[in-house]
Amino acid sequence: MHSFAEVVDWQPDGPDAWVGEVPAEWMQGRASFGGIVAAVGLRALRTSLGDGRTPRSIHTSFFGPVGPGPARVTAEIVRRGRFVTHGRAEIRQADALQAMVTASFADDRDSGVIVDAPPRPVRPGPEELVDTPFVEGVVPSFARFFAVRWTDGAMPFSKAKEPGIGGWCRHRTDPGEDPYLAILGLLDTWPSPVIPMFERPGPASSVTWSSMFYDVPAAIDAEQWWWYRSEAVAARHGYAGFRASLYGPSGSLAATLEQLVAVFDRSAG
Numbered sequence: 404m405h406s407f408a409e410v411v412d413w414q415p416d417g418p419d420a421w422v423g424e425v426p427a428e429w430m431q432g433r434a435s436f437g438g439i440v441a442a443v444g445l446r447a448l449r450t451s452l453g454d455g456r457t458p459r460s461i462h463t464s465f466f467g468p469v470g471p472g473p474a475r476v477t478a479e480i481v482r483r484g485r486f487v488t489h490g491r492a493e494i495r496q497a498d499a500l501q502a503m504v505t506a507s508f509a510d511d512r513d514s515g516v517i518v519d520a521p522p523r524p525v526r527p528g529p530e531e532l533v534d535t536p537f538v539e540g541v542v543p544s545f546a547r548f549f550a551v552r553w554t555d556g557a558m559p560f561s562k563a564k565e566p567g568i569g570g571w572c573r574h575r576t577d578p579g580e581d582p583y584l585a586i587l588g589l590l591d592t593w594p595s596p597v598i599p600m601f602e603r604p605g606p607a608s609s610v611t612w613s614s615m616f617y618d619v620p621a622a623i624d625a626e627q628w629w630w631y632r633s634e635a636v637a638a639r640h641g642y643a644g645f646r647a648s649l650y651g652p653s654g655s656l657a658a659t660l661e662q663l664v665a666v667f668d669r670s671a672g
Contacts (some may be wrong), residue, residue, distance in 0.1 A: 419451045419479065420477045444478075458616055486512060489506070515672055550571075560598065560605075574588065596633045631648070642665055
């Protein structure tokens with residue numbers, strides 16, 4: 404089994420370019436786990452930037468599936484300002500542009516504007532719960548690399564009336580030295596909050612994915628638990644938008660997520 408850290412560690416292939424391959428065990432259907440795709444793009448940008456500026460936001464557009472086989476990521480710094488830097492990474496496979504990652508990096512600035520994030524809701528601790536089982540053929544292959552303990556909402560494919568899920572999660576393998584990449588993996592561990600409304604197993608495929616970072620620890624221990632909660636904003640015409648929050652082991656808000664997914668709850672035709 405390949406760890407999260409190993410899978411995002413692509414090898415140099417010229418200036419501001421890297422090549423790699425996502426193993427079959429990290430797939431979700433015919434596409435790579437989206438957290439890997441986003442992390443590969445952010446890693447390329449952080450390496451290309453090279454000045455240590457802090458990631459503040461990331462936006463990923465999924466144009467097509469990054470499937471098995473070699474792929475290549477390139478990074479470009481679009482603008483380097485006094486405080487903020489913007490960059491763009493493109494992931495190509497078989498000469499096709501499959502994903503684009505744009506990110507903003509910024510130094511800390513002196514400011515008197517302070518708004519505290521909402522506190523983490525009170526829930527039973529992870530030690531009081533059990534892992535959601537990995538069921539081959541029902542849940543995506545990548546799910547085996549994360550431990551998930553449900554606290555909020557119904558289970559997937561249970562014909563639930565309300566969209567919304569939450570619980571504790573952590574990496575089962577080495578998350579790597581970059582905490583921002585590891586957080587992207589945790590953010591994408593959970594299914595869309597509309598999945599519990601499905602009557603039968605089916606996918607919800609990411610179209611766009613945006614995150615902002617707040618209180619990110621200097622390092623992430625695979626043994627530490629994080630708490631996640633997501634709620635659908637609206638769903639119509641086969642697409643759903645939702646928002647999510649990820650709280651770190653200390654209880655502070657680490658990152659937020661906004662995502663658009665295509666839902667496939669009914670058979671084509």
